[in-house]
């Protein structure tokens with residue numbers, strides 16, 4: 001049975017509208033399915049755990065944005081049940097990174113007829129993530145964005161991804177860079193005046209920013225982007241380059257590949273996984289190769 005998990009608030013209500021269209025198609029095609037709506041944050045993880053313990057599930061389909069997918073995979077990793085996605089959020093970076101169609105009818109077609117492929121998953125402290133975990137500046141941006149009113153308003157006109165840019169500019173003026181020690185595959189690196197560390201399983205975050213252009217979800221490695229040293233104005237001037245992934249040649253930006261890392265900072269820094277705030281440093285992050293089937 002295809003089990004759909006719908007987050008009605010994703011994309012500020014867009015997910016519900018999309019679900020109504022999807023349900024019609026499922027009925028037309030006589031597909032055997034069930035649907036569950038999330039009632040609160042983190043509910044999707046519980047729903048997935050309940051479903052796989054009680055029902056004969058063939059595919060779990062998340063109808064929502066990256067936050068919904070994040071919660072679904074936290075119940076799904078470790079099973080052989082594939083994840084399907086109907087993108088209905090404001091960012092949809094997971095779908096973008098894996099080439100899942102952003103149009104719901106094409107995404108459904110792929111789920112009903114496609115072959116599952118296996119991808120790596122990241123694990124930070126006690127939480128799985130599938131796109132990027134960010135520490136520092138972008139952790140703070142995720143925190144501010146998810147609490148903002150403008151994200152909701154921009155979602156109304158399908159411009160939700162712009163909300164991350166507004167938050168980034170807001171956080172920029174108050175953010176204090178920090179010295180950081182990182183252990184990557186047992187090798188110690190020390191970086192001064194760090195803005196952010198992005199640990200990427202897929203290239204995109206923040207609604208289409210190409211933070212680690214070469215990140216691949218099936219190579220057993222993270223691409224780790226460390227932005228350090230630059231002034232606020234340099235940081236601001238390099239920002240537009242991230243839309244095309246052209247920032248990586250800057251001498252203040254390092255990209256290192258690795259499987260396992262530990263991050264230590266003198267003050268606690270915000271961590272996000274897939275845009276959801278999941279704690280503060282210190283952070284232990286590792287890749288779990290071939291951990292999730294995606295259809």
Ligand SMILES: Nc1ncnc2c1ncn2[C@@H]1O[C@H](COP(=O)(O)OP(=O)(O)OP(=O)(O)O)[C@@H](O)[C@H]1O
Nearest residue numbers: 011038039040041064065066067068089090091092
């Ligand atoms: N019934 C609910 N009421 C309020 N919040 C919910 C509910 N169900 C889930 N959530 C929360 O909604 C949040 C946003 O979901 P999601 O990320 O899918 O949408 P989005 O923010 O529009 O998209 P994106 O992450 O792609 O930008 C998640 O943090 C999730 O915990």
